[in-house]
Amino acid sequence: MADRIRVNPITCEAHGMCAELLPEMITLDDWGYPIVDGRPVPRELVEHARRAVKSCPKFALLIEDKRD
Amino acid sequence: MSENGSSGGLPRLLAGISPSGALTFDQHLEIHGELPVSRRRERNGSAALIDQIERAGLLGRGGASFPTALKLRAVASARGRPVVVINAAEGEPASLKDRTLIQSLPHLALDGATVAAAALGAEEIILCVGSRRSVFDSAAQAIGERQQLLGSSPRLRLAQVPDRYVSGQESALVNHLNGGEAKPTFTPPMPFQSGVRGCPTLVSNAETFAHIGLIARHGPEWFRSIGTASQPGSALVTLTGPLAYPGVYEIEHGTSLASLIDAAGGLSSRVSAVLCGGYSGVWIDGGQLDALSLSNEDLAPYGGSLGPGVVLLLSEQACPVSETARLARWLASESTRQCGPCIHGLDTIATVIERVRVAKGERGSGQHLARLVSMTRGRGACAHPDGAVNVLASAFEVFSEEFVSHSRYGRCEACELPPELPYPGVRQARADTLVPAG
Numbered sequence: 199m200a201d202r203i204r205v206n207p208i209t210c211e212a213h214g215m216c217a218e219l220l221p222e223m224i225t226l227d228d229w230g231y232p233i234v235d236g237r238p239v240p241r242e243l244v245e246h247a248r249r250a251v252k253s254c255p256k257f258a259l260l261i262e263d264k265r266d
Numbered sequence: 267m268s269e270n271g272s273s274g275g276l277p278r279l280l281a282g283i284s285p286s287g288a289l290t291f292d293q294h295l296e297i298h299g300e301l302p303v304s305r306r307r308e309r310n311g312s313a314a315l316i317d318q319i320e321r322a323g324l325l326g327r328g329g330a331s332f333p334t335a336l337k338l339r340a341v342a343s344a345r346g347r348p349v350v351v352i353n354a355a356e357g358e359p360a361s362l363k364d365r366t367l368i369q370s371l372p373h374l375a376l377d378g379a380t381v382a383a384a385a386l387g388a389e390e391i392i393l394c395v396g397s398r399r400s401v402f403d404s405a406a407q408a409i410g411e412r413q414q415l416l417g418s419s420p421r422l423r424l425a426q427v428p429d430r431y432v433s434g435q436e437s438a439l440v441n442h443l444n445g446g447e448a449k450p451t452f453t454p455p456m457p458f459q460s461g462v463r464g465c466p467t468l469v470s471n472a473e474t475f476a477h478i479g480l481i482a483r484h485g486p487e488w489f490r491s492i493g494t495a496s497q498p499g500s501a502l503v504t505l506t507g508p509l510a511y512p513g514v515y516e517i518e519h520g521t522s523l524a525s526l527i528d529a530a531g532g533l534s535s536r537v538s539a540v541l542c543g544g545y546s547g548v549w550i551d552g553g554q555l556d557a558l559s560l561s562n563e564d565l566a567p568y569g570g571s572l573g574p575g576v577v578l579l580l581s582e583q584a585c586p587v588s589e590t591a592r593l594a595r596w597l598a599s600e601s602t603r604q605c606g607p608c609i610h611g612l613d614t615i616a617t618v619i620e621r622v623r624v625a626k627g628e629r630g631s632g633q634h635l636a637r638l639v640s641m642t643r644g645r646g647a648c649a650h651p652d653g654a655v656n657v658l659a660s661a662f663e664v665f666s667e668e669f670v671s672h673s674r675y676g677r678c679e680a681c682e683l684p685p686e687l688p689y690p691g692v693r694q695a696r697a698d699t700l701v702p703a704g
Contacts, residue, residue: 207607207646208452208604208605209452211606228614229610230606231607231610233641
């Protein structure tokens, strides 16, 4: 079981909160939209990841439980 | 007109096609025989058809080559009564096969949808077409005929879809049928989980259903008797280019491009490159023309696939940089403008290409484009940005000399020629003619 971060690109409006709260895993592209590295969220970042998810004003950031 | 019945050769789908109009239900049955559709909905009925399709090895013909049996199983195992959707929206400008099927041979896809609906326990079939009048009318006529002869189970419905590139994307189609815009939605849920009215929905390409109807009649061994091991059966291919008879052909998977070109009356000019798989496919250097065979396996070494069966030959006269610049701008304009990276990425790429074309590019435009391509790829809710950057990236590679020359010297004489790549509503350099051929 691995939790992964995913962006809903339709609802995302490039507020950029996620990249500030989780810079270890999220960077911004030239237009301010988040680029998420695809790796599973490491244990030490889980709290930061949850905070980033909660802080997105568009609820566009998700933590998905992907079994693979 | 060959009526091959169950011999297994070609033509299969295009048997009996006539330039003078659609085949009636009677004519269709005369060519293909009765459709074995079980009226009793046995518990194992669905499994039997799906097993047949699995053994046939049928892959979806909308472009992704997804195994049809897997899709059917996913719908069959979802909760609720399924809906069956025939996708003939065909937003791909270089493809004419689905409109050809519905316009000339409408009962093929309806047969496949009928047996699929029976197997899944669906009571409703929705046929989605674009705005072309002749296609819509033929579909309406065929549905009318069947309702008169077969009654109203399953219900057949006709829906018109906006003529946009992305309209035929599964989630966009479902969203449209649910009263929303024909724009992709964020998945999951996938249509097989929750589609039309929230029901599990089988969305498949019109040609895929046409093959299902024939597999139900003749069985998987018949289907596999031509084609390749990994891609059995025949396929419809839209062939465009400097040819005597461009149009829709039925080929056996794995057949050589050279033999298809022969069937189309041969080349009237040399070819600089081949676009395989349509506007989300890849360009392959024209020097490979004689070595190319038409199957996903054969095209994989070039990074390509047959996609929705599109093969476009670019003549040596055309300016590939102009063609790429136009294609990039068109792909950007076909973004449904929902996802930021698609909106900005495709727009910026199109702008940079145009600057390079007229020698106004910045130093390092090549690296800039490569960076934009990787920044855009994989970042939309649907695969439009991915397909768009893939086809453009292959153009940068195959036409690298021409791009360098344009970046230095700007416009060339061939820039003024009319486009060879077809776009909806744009007059083309060549008219497309429909040629029934095997």
